[in-house]
Structures are given as structure tokens and as C-alpha cells.
Amino acid sequence: MQLTLWTYEGPPHIGAMRVATGMKGLHFVLHAPQGDTYADLLFTMIERRAERPPVTYTTFQARDLGTDTAEVFKDAARAAYERHHPRAIIVGASCTAELIQDDPGGLAKTLGLPCPVIPLELSAYSRKENWGAAETLYRLARGLAGERRERPARARPLANLLGPTALGFRHRDDIIEITKLLNALGVDVNVTAPMGATPDDLTRLGDADFNVVLYPEVALPAAQYLEKAHGQPYTKTVPIGIGATRDFIAEVRKIANLPETAELPTSNLPWWSRSVDSTYLTGKRVFIFGDGTHVLAAERIAREEIGFDVVGLGTYSREFAREVRERAKLHNIEALITDDYLDVEKAIADAHPELVLGTQMERHISKRLRLPCAVISAPTHVQDFPARYAPQMGFEGANVIFDSWVHPLMMGLEEHLLGMFREDSEFHEHASHLGVSSAPAPAPIPTAAEQPVAAAPTAAAASSPVEPQWTDEATKELKKIPFFVRGKARGNTEKYARERGLTTISVGTLYDAKAHYGR
Amino acid sequence: MNESVSIRTPADGPTVHHERGQRSVFCGLTGIVWLHRKIQDAFFLVVGSRTCAHLIQSAAGVMIFAEPRFATAILDQRDLAGLADVHDELDSVVGRLLERRPDIKLLFLVGSCPSEVIKIDLVRAAQRLNAKHAPNARVISYSGSGIEKTFTEGEDACLAALVPGLPAEPATAAPSLMVVGALADVVEDQFAVLFKEMGIDARFLPARRADSMPAVGPNTRFILAQPFLAETTRALEARGARRIAAAYPLGAEGTTLWLKAAADTFNVPSENFEAAIAPGLARAQMTLARQREKLSGKTIFFFPDSQLEIPLARFLAREVGMKPIDVSTPYLHRSLMAEELALLPPEVRLNEGSDVDAQLDRCRAARPDITVCGLGLANPLEAEGLTTKWAIELLFTPIQGYDQAGDLAELFTRPLARRSRLEV
Numbered sequence: 001m002q003l004t005l006w007t008y009e010g011p012p013h014i015g016a017m018r019v020a021t022g023m024k025g026l027h028f029v030l031h032a033p034q035g036d037t038y039a040d041l042l043f044t045m046i047e048r049r050a051e052r053p054p055v056t057y058t059t060f061q062a063r064d065l066g067t068d069t070a071e072v073f074k075d076a077a078r079a080a081y082e083r084h085h086p087r088a089i090i091v092g093a094s095c096t097a098e099l100i101q102d103d104p105g106g107l108a109k110t111l112g113l114p115c116p117v118i119p120l121e122l123s124a125y126s127r128k129e130n131w132g133a134a135e136t137l138y139r140l141a142r143g144l145a146g147e148r149r150e151r152p153a154r155a156r157p158l159a160n161l162l163g164p165t166a167l168g169f170r171h172r173d174d175i176i177e178i179t180k181l182l183n184a185l186g187v188d189v190n191v192t193a194p195m196g197a198t199p200d201d202l203t204r205l206g207d208a209d210f211n212v213v214l215y216p217e218v219a220l221p222a223a224q225y226l227e228k229a230h231g232q233p234y235t236k237t238v239p240i241g242i243g244a245t246r247d248f249i250a251e252v253r254k255i256a257n258l259p260e261t262a263e264l265p266t267s268n269l270p271w272w273s274r275s276v277d278s279t280y281l282t283g284k285r286v287f288i289f290g291d292g293t294h295v296l297a298a299e300r301i302a303r304e305e306i307g308f309d310v311v312g313l314g315t316y317s318r319e320f321a322r323e324v325r326e327r328a329k330l331h332n333i334e335a336l337i338t339d340d341y342l343d344v345e346k347a348i349a350d351a352h353p354e355l356v357l358g359t360q361m362e363r364h365i366s367k368r369l370r371l372p373c374a375v376i377s378a379p380t381h382v383q384d385f386p387a388r389y390a391p392q393m394g395f396e397g398a399n400v401i402f403d404s405w406v407h408p409l410m411m412g413l414e415e416h417l418l419g420m421f422r423e424d425s426e427f428h429e430h431a432s433h434l435g436v437s438s439a440p441a442p443a444p445i446p447t448a449a450e451q452p453v454a455a456a457p458t459a460a461a462a463s464s465p466v467e468p469q470w471t472d473e474a475t476k477e478l479k480k481i482p483f484f485v486r487g488k489a490r491g492n493t494e495k496y497a498r499e500r501g502l503t504t505i506s507v508g509t510l511y512d513a514k515a516h517y518g519r
Numbered sequence: 520m521n522e523s524v525s526i527r528t529p530a531d532g533p534t535v536h537h538e539r540g541q542r543s544v545f546c547g548l549t550g551i552v553w554l555h556r557k558i559q560d561a562f563f564l565v566v567g568s569r570t571c572a573h574l575i576q577s578a579a580g581v582m583i584f585a586e587p588r589f590a591t592a593i594l595d596q597r598d599l600a601g602l603a604d605v606h607d608e609l610d611s612v613v614g615r616l617l618e619r620r621p622d623i624k625l626l627f628l629v630g631s632c633p634s635e636v637i638k639i640d641l642v643r644a645a646q647r648l649n650a651k652h653a654p655n656a657r658v659i660s661y662s663g664s665g666i667e668k669t670f671t672e673g674e675d676a677c678l679a680a681l682v683p684g685l686p687a688e689p690a691t692a693a694p695s696l697m698v699v700g701a702l703a704d705v706v707e708d709q710f711a712v713l714f715k716e717m718g719i720d721a722r723f724l725p726a727r728r729a730d731s732m733p734a735v736g737p738n739t740r741f742i743l744a745q746p747f748l749a750e751t752t753r754a755l756e757a758r759g760a761r762r763i764a765a766a767y768p769l770g771a772e773g774t775t776l777w778l779k780a781a782a783d784t785f786n787v788p789s790e791n792f793e794a795a796i797a798p799g800l801a802r803a804q805m806t807l808a809r810q811r812e813k814l815s816g817k818t819i820f821f822f823p824d825s826q827l828e829i830p831l832a833r834f835l836a837r838e839v840g841m842k843p844i845d846v847s848t849p850y851l852h853r854s855l856m857a858e859e860l861a862l863l864p865p866e867v868r869l870n871e872g873s874d875v876d877a878q879l880d881r882c883r884a885a886r887p888d889i890t891v892c893g894l895g896l897a898n899p900l901e902a903e904g905l906t907t908k909w910a911i912e913l914l915f916t917p918i919q920g921y922d923q924a925g926d927l928a929e930l931f932t933r934p935l936a937r938r939s940r941l942e943v
Contacts, residue, residue, distance in 0.1 A: 001592050001593065001594060001595065001597075001598055001603065001605070001608035001609065001612055002592070002593045002595060003590055003591075003592055003593075003612050003615070003616065004569075004572045004590060004591045004592075004593050005586065005587060005590045006572075006576055007569060007572045007573055007576060009569075010569065010570070010573040011568065011569040011570045011573060013570075014573065033546070033632045033664070033665040033666045034542045034544065034546060034665040034666065034669060035544070035545055035546025035547075035548070035549075035574065035632070035664075035665025035669075036546075036570060036574075036665065037541075037542070037543045037544070037893075037895060038545055038546075038549075038574045038577055038578060038895070039573075039577075040543070040893075040894075040895030040896075041577060041893070041894035041895045042577055044894065044895050044896070044897065044898040044899060045894050045895075045897075045898065048898060049898065049899075050898060050899060050901075050902030051899050051902070052895065052896065052899045056541065057541055058541075059541050059542040059543075059665075060666065061542075061665075061666050061667075062635070062664075062666040062667050065636070065666065076541070079876075083876060094570055095568035095569065095570045095632070095633055096568070096570075096632035096633050096636055096665075096666070099599075099633060099636045099637060100636060124568060124569065124570070125568070125594065125595050125596045125598075125599055126595065126596045128569065342586070477705075477708075480704060480705045480708070481705075507712075508798055511798075511799075511802055511922045512798075512802065514802075514922065515802035515803075515805050515806050515922070515925065516805075518806045518809070518925045518926075518929070
């Protein structure tokens with residue numbers, strides 16, 4: 001039993017959903033209790049997907065436990081096929097359904113559905129989201145890739161891109177960037193999977209000469225299987241950062257036997273980093289935490305390409321613990337391998353970094369600690385799916401990374417300078433982690449009680465319209481209004497009172513004004 | 520108020536269709552998101568799986584709290600295989616938690632689907648832990664599991680669990696009023712003031728602090744501020760309290776009917792009642808008149824979600840002239856909804872239960888002007904050209920009472936206004 005406040009990874013069936021939702025023509029029948037449908041909103045809200053995830057949940061309830069949940073599953077699987085006519089179906093159980101041991105795989109088999117049905121064993125009580133995604137992609141590759149086949153010698157070799165999923169951190173744009181890079185190198189893309197692939201596309205996986213593993217967390221087991229079953233080598237370098245992209249190019253050329261003649265795209269990062277303006281970046285203390293792939297990439301960029309000091313390095317991906325520990329040694333620090341959010345918060349506070357590179361969790365930690373932060377890894381948030389093209393991989397990815405790491409630093413400096421104004425409570429509330437509202441701090445509210453009794457009559461005469469005074473109750477009521485509209489509510493109420501010549505503002509006046517100005 | 524709709528006797532109302540199929544709703548754990556804000560010294564410990572933790576994290580949206588007053592004790596393979604004694608593990612988790620958070624005065628052990636399927640007895644666990652940690656922290660349990668509880672039923676289970684521990688009001692006490700159901704503090708304060716002006720000292724369940732929960736006894740009369748509190752109603756009645764039946768305080772009319780039911784019970788003279796409600800009622804009517812211009816004649820479709828659907832449809836039909844065409848509620852408690860059903864336009868298609876695919880088909884065929892649905896459905900329906908309103912916002916926004924009536928209507932105006940602005 002582990003006490004958890006916030007989690008870096010969801011349960012394994014969420015990983016399976018990320019695979020299914022990234023694909024087309026695949027349907028996932030998930031044996032799960034009522035309520036597990038919350039997962040739909042991750043995709044429709046965070047990633048702004050315009051379609052529901054291709055998932056049918058059995059949504060069984062307690063009354064079904066007394067009767068036959070297996071029948072509920074079979075009905076749901078049958079109905080899902082009838083309605084969606086998928087080209088293939090994956091079936092699995094969420095944590096609760098795993099406990100009732102209905103065996104969705106076996107049940108689905110008895111239905112004799114007219115499409116391939118691939119069962120998943122998701123181990124909800126020992127595994128997590130990325131493992132679930134990797135397992136699902138592996139099962140799909142194994143179930144659909146077919147027999148090993150002869151591959152003709154090609155002038156332009158073919159590669160599969162493996163690993164991008166729905167809800168992945170910038171996967172959408174990494175696919176485009178790496179496809180462009182491979183094309184420039186003289187390689188064509190055979191299948192990109194799971195993102196954008198159909199089950200039929202997966203039957204063509206074996207046509208490729210080699211596999212590009214974009215995200216080892218998701219793609220490694222599938223790539224290892226394809227190496228064994230189809231004799232396809234796979235790339236080991238993840239092309240995030242200038243150095244890694246160059247290494248990746250060298251690796252692809254070696255695997256595919258390509259000459260070093262092709263003209264390749266370039267990046268601004270090397271010159272931006274060498275230009276004198278970037279001098280101030282030297283030795284900035286940076287704390288890095290996220291999934292294994294992005295953390296290892298960020299460490300190298302920070303060290304070799306921007307010139308930061310890495311004062312903290314860690315990952316929630318235990319499978320990458322060894323590699324992350326090795327890298328931490330370069331900085332004489334101990335790697336933080338944990339999925340306990342409070343441990344990460346404490347480590348960040350103790351390390352006193354000037355910049356945090358992390359996930360959405362670290363962004364929240366940074367807000368509280370008032371540190372600048374850039375997001376480099378899942379778990380993601382709606383803002384990690386920008387409208388613009390913003391890859392992490394390849395040469396354009398390096399440009400995006402330079403900008404997104406450096407901009408919060410400058411904002412951070414501004415925030416530091418503005419810190420001196422923080423005594424004012426309302427101003428404090430307006431402070432965000434990236435900056436501070438440009439609105440001037442409002443003057444304290446004059447209350448009827450505080451009004452000087454012996455106000456000089458001349459002064460009162462000078463400011464001709466008498467300023468209405470707030471009663472204590474009205475002041476208290478005003479404070480109940482959310483701070484982001486409180487200023488407006490206060491202004492409108494005072495205007496309303498002045499226009500009517502009221503001398504005091506009561507709770508009633510506040511709501512009268514609210515009703516008057518309401519939309 | 521729409522005069523054209525005649526009031527029929529309670530128990531009257533549209534025919535109810537029953538649907539059974541895939542349910543696209545949150546489970547009862549979701550209520551923790553607003554309940555932990557309401558009871559400010561309570562902590563909610565879910566005994567569940569990684570899915571439970573992930574759900575609450577996703578439903579809460581942003582992780583704005585450094586250390587939120589809720590957490591999940593995640594069961595793992597060791598607990599299931601019996602390598603660890605679940606109760607020993609739970610005792611140690613709770614011990615560490617209360618040591619770290621001495622400010623916590625009330626700890627809820629919240630049951631989940633996995634804890635119920637493997638039959639972890641949280642009632643017994645709560646008794647044992649209570650014996651150990653009371654009076655510093657009281658420990659009680661309830662179930663928020665999806666196999667038992669649909670969305671707002673989680674709040675019902677939580678409040679029902681509080682009832683046996685409420686202080687006893689002596690049989691000789693003067694009649695007292697208890698308002699039941701979590702309300703935003705601003706709404707609660709407004710209601711308290713209104714009741715006070717009528718000479719009634721209203722108390723609220725849940726209270727904002729664990730040690731100020733209201734007393735209950737045979738002279739307690741309670742009125743529900745939320746329509747989904749069937750189990751809490753039974754628990755209060757078991758302690759001798761009697762329910763004041765009323766429509767729910769949504770909109771000007773709903774608020775008046777609700778206040779009036781309480782006022783009549785306490786024999787408030789009608790001139791006192793009228794005087795107390797007049798300013799608020801006038802404000803509400805003014806703001807609603809403006810909204811009616813924008814909403815009148817628009818059709819609306821409700822997916823089943825919070826059990827607020829029927830009172831909302833009643834409000835929108837009678838006070839701003841909307842046309843509810845299809846109203847689904849996960850459960851229909853006829854006795855708690857009698858006053859509402861009598862006011863609902865008879866032509867509404869009313870459904871209890873859920874079959875999300877069938878409902879989507881009906882929604883697409885009807886093409887309503889506004890569809891009220893969960894977050895999983897909103898963007899897909901918008902992409903099909905339908906205008907949607909997120910159901911969950913109706914629980915996170917103060918919507919009850921006179922001074923929120925305009926805000927409530929505005930929640931429905933906004934998506935229409937947005938759609939009419941955009942030219943892209």
C-alpha cells in the first residue's frame with residue numbers, strides 16, 4: 001500500500017488507451033466499472049481530440065457482480081463490433097475487472113468476431129501507464145505483423161517510426177520532424193505506429209529495413225520483438241538536442257548503409273548558444289525531472305549545448321534508473337529515482353535551482369517555490385499541445401527547446417525584481433509563476449469604520465462627489481468573490497453607488513450593482 | 520416565471536424511460552473534489568488503485584494544492600496476494616498521515632471499486648482507527664466506488680456517513696432547520712441571512728469545520744439544497760428528523776419555492792417572508808429577464824450526469840423559456856423529485872439510467888441548441904457542430920439562490936454567445 005497524492009503515470013490500461021486512441025480502425029473493449037470512463041476526458045480535453053477515444057467500457061456495477069459480469073463483457077464486445085466495425089479489437093481489464101477474473105481475452109474468443117482480437121494482460125497492481133502502452137504496442141506488433149518476409153534491396157531504405165501515441169509529449173510534431181529528417185537522409189517511412197496507423201498498416205511492419213525507436217518507454221519491446229522476428233535492427237539514439245540528432249543521423253546512416261552526402265537541415269541552437277547574449281546562461285543551476293527519455297536528452301542539452309549546471313537529475317521511469325544514475329555521476333550528484341511527488345518537491349527545494357525542467361507536476365511545484373520552469377516531458381497538460389508546430393526532436397526541436405528553456409528564465413528575473421511589492425495581499429494573489437499582473441495594486445478599501453472622524457471640511461469639499469464607504473459586512477462579502485473578478489466587482493459597485501449618491505455600500509448594494517451590471 | 524406552464528399535482532410529470540447500457544459518468548470518488556474544499560479540516564483517504572488516484576487527479580484538473588487534503592492509498596500486488604495485511608498497512612498509512620497533518624480533525628476512509636471487490640471492511644477499519652486517533656481526529660468511512668455510486672452519490676454517501684456522529688438534539692429542543700447538501704460558502708451565507716431575516720436560525724450540513732456539524736433530533740426539520748441526497752435523507756430520518764419537501768433552489772422560482780417551504784414549516788408570517796425575499800427576488804428577476812432574451816425558444820438536451828438535470832430543466836423551461844427536449848438523469852428518486860417533476864413540461868423525454876451510444880444517436884438526430892454533457896463528450900460533439908455546456912461546471916460554480924440565478928442562466932448563454940462570435 002502506497003500513499004499517493006499525485007501520480008506521474010496512470011494505470012496500465014491508460015497506456016493501452018493511448019495506443020488505441022493514437023491509431024485508426026482499432027477498438028479497445030475494456031472491462032471496467034462505472035466511472036473508469038473518466039479517461040475519455042484526458043484525450044478530448046487535454047489533447048483536444050475531436051473524437052471520443054475508440055474505447056467501449058463495460059461499466060459494470062455492483063448489481064452485475066451478483067449476476068454475470070462475463071455476460072456484460074460479451075454484450076459490450078458484440079455491441080462495439082456492430083457499432084464501430086473495427087479492423088481489429090484489443091481487449092483488457094482495468095484494475096477492478098482484473099480482480100473479478102473474467103478473462104476478457106477468452107470471452108472475446110468465444111464470440112467469434114470477424115476481426116482479429118488481441119488480448120492484453122495489463123497487471124494493474126504492479127505496472128503503470130508507460131508499461132501498458134509498451135505492452136499493447138508489443139502485442140499488436142506480435143499479433144499483426146505476420147511472418148518474416150524477404151526484403152528487396154532498395155535505393156531508398158524503408159523505416160518504421162515506433163512509439164508515438166495519443167497524449168504523448170509533442171509526439172504529433174516529432175513524427176513530422178523525424179520524417180523530414182529521414183527523407184533528407186534518403187530514407188522513406190514505411191509505417192508510423194501507433195500514432196496514425198491502422199491495424200492493416202501494422203501487417204506491413206515487416207516490410208521495413210529497420211525501426212526508429214522514438215520513445216523507448218513505449219517502443220522498445222515492440223522493436224526488440226521485430227528485431228528477433230523480422231531481422232530489423234533498431235536505432236538506440238533518441239534525436240532530442242543537437243548532439244543527439246547528429247548521433248542519430250550517424251546511426252541511421254550506419255544501419256541503412258547511406259553515404260554522408262545528403263544536405264541536411266540546420267538549427268539555430270548552436271549559434272544562439274554561442275552568441276554573447278547567451279553568456280548569462282552559463283552555469284545557471286538547473287533541476288531536471290521527467291520520463292527517462294526526455295531527462296537523458298535534457299541532461300545532455302543542458303550540459304553540452306546551453307552550458308547549464310545540472311544540480312538535480314531524476315526520473316519516475318524506473319526502467320531508466322541505471323542510465324540516469326550514470327549521468328548524475330557526471331555532475332557529482334545522486335539521481336532521484338522516485339514517483340513520489342513530495343520527494344521531488346523536497347529535492348527541488350533543497351537544490352535551489354534557478355530553472356526547473358520537468359513535467360506538469362514540476363511546473364506546479366515551481367509555481368509554489370516561485371521558480372521558473374519549462375515542461376520537457378509527460379505527464380502533460382492542455383498547454384503541452386500548442387496550436388503551433390513545436391517538436392522536441394531533430395534540428396527544429398532544438399530551436400523549440402532553446403526558446404522554451406530560456407524564456408522562463410528572463411521572466412523569472414522580472415519576477416524576482418517585482419518581489420519587493422509582495423507585501424500587498426491582493427497583489428500577491430495576482431502573482432503567477434511566470435509573471436505578475438501589470439495592473440497596479442489596488443488601494444485599500446476605505447471602510448466606514450476607518451474614515452477619519454475629523455476629516456477636514458475643505459478637503460471633503462475639494463473632492464466634490466462623496467466617496468461611498470463600505471460597511472464591514474460588505475467588505476467581507478467582497479472578499480468572498482474570486483480575486484480575479486474582485487477588482488471589477490469593487491469598481492462597479494462603487495460606480496453604481498456614486499451614480500446613485502449612496503454614501504455607504506452594504507451587502508445589498510454589492511448585489512444590486514452585480515445585478516445591474518450583470519450580462 | 521412562465522405563466523403558460525400549469526402546475527400539476529406532485530407525482531405527476533413526464534413519462535420516464537429507463538435505459539441501460541454504457542454509462543459515461545464519473546464515479547462517487549469525484550465528490551471529494553468539492554467536499555474537501557467545503558469541510559476545511561477534513562481529509563479524504565481513498566483506499567483504492569492507481570486508477571482512483573488518476574481519476575481524482577484528472578477530475579480535479581489542475582494540481583493547485585501543494586498537499587491536497589485528499590490522497591489515495593494504492594493497493595499493490597503485495598496487498599492482494601496477502602503478503603501484507605491490508606489493515607496493518609492502512610493503520611500505518613493513516614498514522615503517518617495524521618502525524619504529518621495534525622490540522623486534520625476528520626478523516627474519511629473512502630471505499631473504491633477494488634476495496635469493495637476484495638471486501639476490505641472500511642467500517643471496521645474506521646472504528647479501529649477512530650479508537651486510536653479520536654478525539655484529535657475522528658475517522659469515519661463511506662464508499663465512493665463506481666460499482667456502488669454514480670458521481671454525486673459520493674456526496675450523498677459522505678453526508679450519510681456523517682449523520683450517525685452528529686450531536687443529538689434533545690427532544691425538548693425548539694424546532695430547528697437544517698439545510699443539507701454542500702453549497703458554496705457564498706451561497707450558504709446568503710441563505711443563512713435570508714433565513715435569519717425570517718427569524719429562522721438555519722444550520723448547514725456539512726459544516727465548514729468538523730467540530731461544528733449541526734445537531735439532529737426529533738425536532739429537526741431538514742431541507743435538501745441538493746437533489747441527490749437520498750441516503751442522507753434516510754439517515755437523518757432515522758435520527759428522527761423530518762424532511763421539508765420542496766423544489767430545489769435553482770432560479771428565482773425554485774429559490775422562492777424552496778425558501779417558502781421552509782418558511783411555512785416554521786410558520787413565518789407571509790409579510791415577513793415577502794419582505795425577506797423581495798430584494799433578492801427582484802434582482803434575480805432583473806438578471807433573468809436579460810438572459811431570457813438570449814435563451815428563449817432554444818432547445819436543450821441533457822446527458823445523465825449529476826442528478827441536477829431535472830431541476831435545471833425545470834428552471835430553464837419556466838424561467839428563461841428554453842425547451843428541454845431530452846433530459847436524462849442517472850437515477851430518479853421520485854419522492855425527492857416530486858415537486859420538480861410536477862413543474863417539468865410534460866412533453867420532455869425523461870430518462871433514468873444511461874446508454875451513452877443511444878443517447879448520442881438521439882442527440883445527433885435532435886441537434887439541440889445546447890447539449891449538457893460530460894467532459895469526455897463535449898469536444899467530440901462540438902466538432903460535430905453542436906454547442907455544449909460542461910455538466911461538471913454546474914457543480915463547481917455557485918448556482919443556487921437569487922443572486923446566482925442570473926449566473927446560472929449565463930452558464931448556458933455563454934457557449935451560444937461564443938459560437939455566434941466566432942467566424943473561423
